[in-house]
Amino acid sequence: MVIKVENLVKRYGDLIAVDHLSLEVRKGEIFGLLGPNGSGKTTLINCILALLKYDKGNISVFGKPMAPDAYDIKKDIGVIMQNVAVFNELTVYENIDYFCGLYVRDKGERKKLVEEAIDFVGLNDFRSFYPKKLSGGLLRRLNIACGIAHKPKLIILDEPTVAVDPQSRNNILEGIVRLNRQGATIVYTSHYMEEVEQICSRIMIIDKGRIIAAGTKEELKSMIKVGEIVFVESVELNQTLLDAIRQLPNTSLVDYKNHNLTVTFTKGRNNLMNLIDLLRKKNLGYGSVYSKLPTLNDVFLEFTGRQLRD
Amino acid sequence: MPVFQAYKRVIKKSIPQLLIYIIVFVTFAAILMSSGAPASTVRFDDARARIAFMDEADSSILTEGLKNYLLQYADFVDVKHDQASLQDALFFDEVDYILRIPAGFTEGFLEGKPVGLEKISLPNSVSSVYLDININKYMNMARFYLANIPGIIQQELVDLVSRDLSVETAVEVRPTAVNADAGETLSIFYNYMSYVLLNLLILGVGTFMLVFNQRDLRRRTLCSPVPLRQQNMQILLGNLIYAVVCWIIMMALGFVLYGKAMPAKQTILVALNTFVFTFVCLSISFLIGSALSSRNALSAVTNVLSLGMCFTSGAFVPQYLIGEQVLAFARILPTYWYVKYNNEIINMANITWDLLKPRLGYLGMQMGIAVAVLAVALVIIKQKRQAQEA
Numbered sequence: 001m002v003i004k005v006e007n008l009v010k011r012y013g014d015l016i017a018v019d020h021l022s023l024e025v026r027k028g029e030i031f032g033l034l035g036p037n038g039s040g041k042t043t044l045i046n047c048i049l050a051l052l053k054y055d056k057g058n059i060s061v062f063g064k065p066m067a068p069d070a071y072d073i074k075k076d077i078g079v080i081m082q083n084v085a086v087f088n089e090l091t092v093y094e095n096i097d098y099f100c101g102l103y104v105r106d107k108g109e110r111k112k113l114v115e116e117a118i119d120f121v122g123l124n125d126f127r128s129f130y131p132k133k134l135s136g137g138l139l140r141r142l143n144i145a146c147g148i149a150h151k152p153k154l155i156i157l158d159e160p161t162v163a164v165d166p167q168s169r170n171n172i173l174e175g176i177v178r179l180n181r182q183g184a185t186i187v188y189t190s191h192y193m194e195e196v197e198q199i200c201s202r203i204m205i206i207d208k209g210r211i212i213a214a215g216t217k218e219e220l221k222s223m224i225k226v227g228e229i230v231f232v233e234s235v236e237l238n239q240t241l242l243d244a245i246r247q248l249p250n251t252s253l254v255d256y257k258n259h260n261l262t263v264t265f266t267k268g269r270n271n272l273m274n275l276i277d278l279l280r281k282k283n284l285g286y287g288s289v290y291s292k293l294p295t296l297n298d299v300f301l302e303f304t305g306r307q308l309r310d
Numbered sequence: 311m312p313v314f315q316a317y318k319r320v321i322k323k324s325i326p327q328l329l330i331y332i333i334v335f336v337t338f339a340a341i342l343m344s345s346g347a348p349a350s351t352v353r354f355d356d357a358r359a360r361i362a363f364m365d366e367a368d369s370s371i372l373t374e375g376l377k378n379y380l381l382q383y384a385d386f387v388d389v390k391h392d393q394a395s396l397q398d399a400l401f402f403d404e405v406d407y408i409l410r411i412p413a414g415f416t417e418g419f420l421e422g423k424p425v426g427l428e429k430i431s432l433p434n435s436v437s438s439v440y441l442d443i444n445i446n447k448y449m450n451m452a453r454f455y456l457a458n459i460p461g462i463i464q465q466e467l468v469d470l471v472s473r474d475l476s477v478e479t480a481v482e483v484r485p486t487a488v489n490a491d492a493g494e495t496l497s498i499f500y501n502y503m504s505y506v507l508l509n510l511l512i513l514g515v516g517t518f519m520l521v522f523n524q525r526d527l528r529r530r531t532l533c534s535p536v537p538l539r540q541q542n543m544q545i546l547l548g549n550l551i552y553a554v555v556c557w558i559i560m561m562a563l564g565f566v567l568y569g570k571a572m573p574a575k576q577t578i579l580v581a582l583n584t585f586v587f588t589f590v591c592l593s594i595s596f597l598i599g600s601a602l603s604s605r606n607a608l609s610a611v612t613n614v615l616s617l618g619m620c621f622t623s624g625a626f627v628p629q630y631l632i633g634e635q636v637l638a639f640a641r642i643l644p645t646y647w648y649v650k651y652n653n654e655i656i657n658m659a660n661i662t663w664d665l666l667k668p669r670l671g672y673l674g675m676q677m678g679i680a681v682a683v684l685a686v687a688l689v690i691i692k693q694k695r696q697a698q699e700a
Binding site for chain 1: 312315316319320323324521524526527529530531532533534535536537538698699700
């Protein structure tokens with residue numbers, strides 16, 4: 001086990017930021033921590049990194065208790081903070097060299113590692129740039145390079161793609177997968193379910209400091225009733241027809257707005273076919289029809305009654 | 311030592327900003343030197359006056375002796391003896407001094423009666439004063455012999471007086487102290503240095519502390535395997551080296567510009583004062599860098615603090631021109647003790663242990679303030695750290 005958190009409680013006055021939370025991160029996996037803003041993800045990460053004192057619970061990393069002075073553990077951890085943490089007075093190269101220097105003393109080895117990190121995040125053309133001259137996406141890449149240059153065994157990324165353009169986001173996500181393939185265990189926190197779904201092998205959804213659900217994405221989706229959501233555009237329906245749709249097998253929710261129909265089905269067979277057969281029998285014309293499988297947002301919605309980005 | 315390396319790099323980036331203060335200081339010193347610093351005076355020359363000598367006593371041996379004596383110090387000018395000619399001679403600056411020996415002077419003098427010489431001189435004339443001194447000296451000496459050798463004849467009296475007054479003692483003028491004008495220039499230079507040092511230290515140390523103490527950067531560094539104690543030691547090392555380098559630069563400037571104007575003993579004592587003050591600046595900078603969290607605030611505080619401290623303490627304006635109440639307040643400021651020490655040491659004619667001892671107390675005051683400021687800074691740092699960990 002790379003990280004083991006047991007029954008962690010962290011309070012800020014009356015507010016419980018982390019509420020009796022336990023988790024395990026296994027070696028070699030990309031562990032996703034998904035939750036809306038203010039759900040306690042960053043607090044949990046800060047506790048794991050011994051940056052915050054906590055009220056209750058145990059945290060161990062690489063099988064040893066984590067503490068502010070656990071330097072033998074810290075040397076194998078790479079951290080990419082939610083806010084970009086670099087020196088504005090130093091160039092891209094100097095920044096990476098500084099952070100790498102916190103872990104690697106040998107100058108020659110460090111130089112090699114810094115070059116590799118620059119290459120890895122694609123900042124070769126910007127090595128002599130100062131952070132203020134970089135775009136948001138490039139700045140995030142620099143933040144990542146600073147965290148991974150020393151080739152850590154465990155990399156913790158706390159919302160590394162906030163305010164990043166889609167191209168840079170893809171670049172960052174691909175990089176994380178590559179790091180994982182190179183042997184690093186990854187803990188990735190985000191409130192973007194698509195990202196977590198795309199790269200994480202196991203996911204924990206948290207809200208208000210508590211675990212909502214945990215497992216692989218398939219396991220999470222299997223925990224909810226929703227099996228399929230069907231959308232029918234440009235269709236004319238009256239109350240009688242809507243009632244007929246509600247009578248179809250596995251129908252759980254029918255929504256009709258602006259001539260667009262959304263039907264949520266629980267798990268079952270031929271849901272889409274049954275709906276189309278009904279529309280044909282009634283001689284109703286319609287535009288495009290498509291079906292969507294449930295997402296992690298649906299999982300979150302079903303467990304909390306709220307959207308992930310509410 | 312990654313933190314120390316980062317310190318060096320951050321300071322390097324601040325060099326252009328820091329150079330502005332040094333350039334302004336050097337310019338100021340150059341202006342000060344060209345306008346106010348006279349060449350040091352080590353020579354003494356007699357001043358010769360132009361004198362109109364009118365002996366209405368018809369040349370006695372005594373008055374002839376006086377005339378011969380005055381020849382050493384004055385040039386005799388012939389002027390008509392009427393009132394109008396004498397006034398013209400004075401008005402047109404042909405003579406500095408008119409000496410009239412009234413009729414019956416010699417007889418009266420030899421009999422011990424209260425007789426006097428009459429003189430008219432240019433007002434505020436240094437050479438006239440000098441002549442007064444010499445005439446008094448001659449006549450007093452003559453009166454001394456007259457009173458102590460009964461029956462002395464005029465020739466003997468004149469011989470004795472002339473012999474005594476011809477005795478000279480060689481005097482060598484040694485520059486054991488700073489001359490008054492150069493002293494004022496040096497005081498201004500070293501006092502103004504306090505402003506430059508404050509700015510250099512606050513901007514340099516404050517900038518790094520501010521950068522390094524940014525919450526995210528600090529946290530990120532805390533995630534590393536470099537112990538907190540080691541990080542702090544590296545910052546301390548950076549601060550100390552930076553402070554010493556600033557001091558060396560300032561002292562080198564002082565030496566280049568005014569190296570010969572001040573005796574070695576005073577140079578060492580002033581350097582010691584500047585060194586102590588550098589560490590006061592360091593502790594103030596450490597406090598500011600620890601307490602503030604924005605660059606704009608740092609610039610504002612730097613200006614307010616350095617200007618305020620230097621103005622109230624007499625770094626820009628001499629302390630004797632500053633009001634008592636202001637000076638009473640300034641006593642809590644290190645700049646006050648720094649300036650006071652400089653003024654007193656630079657203008658001291660002869661430095662002895664007894665004179666120096668109370669001045670060392672001024673250094674003690676500065677060090678006390680430095681320790682107090684440092685203690686406050688450490689408390690702030692501790693509180694901030696606890697707040698971040700909570």
